Amino acid sequence: MEIDKAVRECSDRRLQTKYKNAVYVIERSFILYSFEEVAFSFNGGKDSTVLLHLLRAGYFLHKKNCCDGKPADSEKRCPIRTIYFENSRAFPEIDSFTYKMAKVYELQLDIISLDFKSGLEDLARKKPIKAIFIGTRIGDPNAVGQEQFSPSSTGWPPFMRVNPILDWSYRDVWAFLITCKVPYCSLYDQGYTSIGSIHDTTPNELLRVTDSSNKAEQFKPAYQLSDGRLERAGRRKKTPLISDGADVVVNGVKSSPQPNRSLVASIIGVGDEILYGTFEHHLIISLCKKLHSIGWKVTHNAIVRNDIDSVAEEVELRKSTNDLVILIGGVGPLHSDVTVAGVAKSFDVRLAPDEEFEEHLRHLNGIQFTGDRNEMALLPEGITELLHHEMLPVPLIKCRNVIILSATNIEELNAQWGCLLELPETLLIQLSPFISKHLSTLITDMEISTSLQNLCLRFPDVCIAGHRKSREGPLIISFVGKDIARIEAASLDLSQNFKDGTFTETNCE
Numbered sequence: 001m002e003i004d005k006a007v008r009e010c011s012d013r014r015l016q017t018k019y020k021n022a023v024y025v026i027e028r029s030f031i032l033y034s035f036e037e038v039a040f041s042f043n044g045g046k047d048s049t050v051l052l053h054l055l056r057a058g059y060f061l062h063k064k065n066c067c068d069g070k071p072a073d074s075e076k077r078c079p080i081r082t083i084y085f086e087n088s089r090a091f092p093e094i095d096s097f098t099y100k101m102a103k104v105y106e107l108q109l110d111i112i113s114l115d116f117k118s119g120l121e122d123l124a125r126k127k128p129i130k131a132i133f134i135g136t137r138i139g140d141p142n143a144v145g146q147e148q149f150s151p152s153s154t155g156w157p158p159f160m161r162v163n164p165i166l167d168w169s170y171r172d173v174w175a176f177l178i179t180c181k182v183p184y185c186s187l188y189d190q191g192y193t194s195i196g197s198i199h200d201t202t203p204n205e206l207l208r209v210t211d212s213s214n215k216a217e218q219f220k221p222a223y224q225l226s227d228g229r230l231e232r233a234g235r236r237k238k239t240p241l242i243s244d245g246a247d248v249v250v251n252g253v254k255s256s257p258q259p260n261r262s263l264v265a266s267i268i269g270v271g272d273e274i275l276y277g278t279f280e281h282h283l284i285i286s287l288c289k290k291l292h293s294i295g296w297k298v299t300h301n302a303i304v305r306n307d308i309d310s311v312a313e314e315v316e317l318r319k320s321t322n323d324l325v326i327l328i329g330g331v332g333p334l335h336s337d338v339t340v341a342g343v344a345k346s347f348d349v350r351l352a353p354d355e356e357f358e359e360h361l362r363h364l365n366g367i368q369f370t371g372d373r374n375e376m377a378l379l380p381e382g383i384t385e386l387l388h389h390e391m392l393p394v395p396l397i398k399c400r401n402v403i404i405l406s407a408t409n410i411e412e413l414n415a416q417w418g419c420l421l422e423l424p425e426t427l428l429i430q431l432s433p434f435i436s437k438h439l440s441t442l443i444t445d446m447e448i449s450t451s452l453q454n455l456c457l458r459f460p461d462v463c464i465a466g467h468r469k470s471r472e473g474p475l476i477i478s479f480v481g482k483d484i485a486r487i488e489a490a491s492l493d494l495s496q497n498f499k500d501g502t503f504t505e506t507n508c509e
């Protein structure tokens with residue numbers, strides 16, 4: 001069988017292991033379920049193309065091993081029931097590739113023109129389907145919590161989702177397609193790295209090449225994307241990020257601005273040593289200043305213990321009410337480094353080995369891990385995005401709207417912050433900056449308190465605060481906001497309640 005032979009004869013040990021495991025899952029499924037009870041969910045994408053050829057190999061080997069040594073009637077033919085959910089938003093190239101493959105390999109194609117759930121309900125009524133092969137891979141948004149055999153979710157018709165390539169990486173997918181020299185949809189040679197609908201998919205910007213001679217813009221083929229974590233960079237996010245007026249560019253697509261919205265962040269420092277008072281956390285203060293300088297509001301700072309539950313609780317609390325949560329501290333190989341585990345727990349996912357991250361760590365430390373795996377390379381499964389930048393020795397970890405910084409000193413923090421600002425996927429959009437005005441006065445707190453209270457009610461959009469550096473020194477009233485006219489109006493309003501000369505403008509805070 002040509003697929004089996006190509007993989008067995010190649011020198012890629014890792015691909016051989018992945019292939020062996022996937023074919024094992026497929027062969028066992030053919031034993032567990034009769035041929036009429038299984039279906040293949042095929043949509044012409046790269047992952048389902050890999051699965052198509054694994055199914056062909058698995059079907060052939062199953063026939064050979066289980067049917068009294070009688071091989072399948074043809075190496076090519078794989079008459080498995082194949083379901084394709086067709087819709088008008090699919091790329092024509094995907095449609096035609098799907099139909100072509102179905103013809104070449106004699107798949108029993110069922111074209112379904114309903115949404116996934118209704119289509120599967122309809123299928124369950126008409127056919128005795130018990131298991132469906134799907135090309136889901138860890139890292140796909142819907143892979144969270146899935147195993148190689150995962151029953152369908154509550155509310156869906158009952159069937160087993162069989163995910164033979166769940167643990168395959170982007171690199172494994174391309175290694176397989178190229179090693180086996182099988183055809184794949186032409187869009188992947190035009191820079192598309194993951195394909196959704198015509199409305200939300202563009203070529204991956206990371207593959208763009210500009211030919212300076214004729215100004216033609218081209219894209220390298222998908223298999224040349226070196227960092228598989230960015231395979232979905234050409235897929236537009238379903239919920240565009242919010243902005244406070246400037247154009248927001250998400251994956252190269254401009255979205256309309258939402259004036260006067262602001263973005264909020266929380267910072268969580270992890271470390272018993274900070275709570276004991278033996279270590280001052282200058283990094284958190286510095287992060288506050290950095291966020292403020294790009295127009296973000298910091299709503300909450302917390303210091304938590306080096307304890308998985310303490311981290312998880314705090315992240316859980318902050319992630320739903322903030323646009324971004326930044327964690328700092330508790331990252332590394334020590335027993336007390338529990339930040340990553342805490343983040344996984346807060347999202348209710350397990351930690352799983354991340355081969356790409358492991359390679360970065362190995363490269364950095366030259367470590368030969370003694371155990372099976374390096375514990376530092378265990379990352380929250382299905383929700384982790386590695387943030388790569390040429391200035392970062394190891395990528396930073398992002399899980400949805402939570403970013404984990406590994407900086408231990410101010411120099412490292414400055415470097416990591418600089419990189420975050422340059423990476424579009426960090427969510428750190430630069431907003432219009434905050435403007436502040438400070439008035440200094442020698443009147444007492446008692447004399448000014450009522451006026452300030454009323455002022456706050458009239459100007460809820462301006463942050464008005466008073467502080468003094470010493471009991472005897474002047475009181476400084478600060479006005480902070482984004483609208484200079486409102487800040488001026490608030491400070492004028494206050495001055496008008498007192499006699500001339502009561503306030504002087506000052507630069508110092």
Ligand SMILES: Cc1cc2nc3c(=O)[nH]c(=O)nc-3n(C[C@H](O)[C@H](O)[C@H](O)COP(=O)(O)O)c2cc1C
Nearest residue numbers: 041116120132134141142151152153154156161196
């Ligand atoms: C054959 C098949 C079975 C699916 N089974 C489930 C399921 O059991 N539970 C579920 O929540 N979604 C299920 N889905 C939906 C997918 O998880 C996912 O929502 C879908 O692929 C849409 O992905 P997209 O939003 O990236 O297009 C299934 C999809 C297919 C094609």
Ligand SMILES: Nc1ncnc2c1ncn2[C@@H]1O[C@H](COP(=O)(O)OP(=O)(O)OP(=O)(O)O)[C@@H](O)[C@H]1O
Nearest residue numbers: 041042043045046047048084085134135136194195
């Ligand atoms: N329209 C569809 N019809 C049938 N199966 C589908 C459809 N859309 C998704 N699937 C199933 O879900 C799997 C995962 O889809 P996904 O889009 O992540 O991968 P892909 O389309 O194979 O490759 P790519 O990531 O490059 O788009 C597919 O491999 C296929 O099994």
Ligand SMILES: [Mg+2]
Nearest residue numbers: 045194195196
């Ligand atoms: Mg796809």
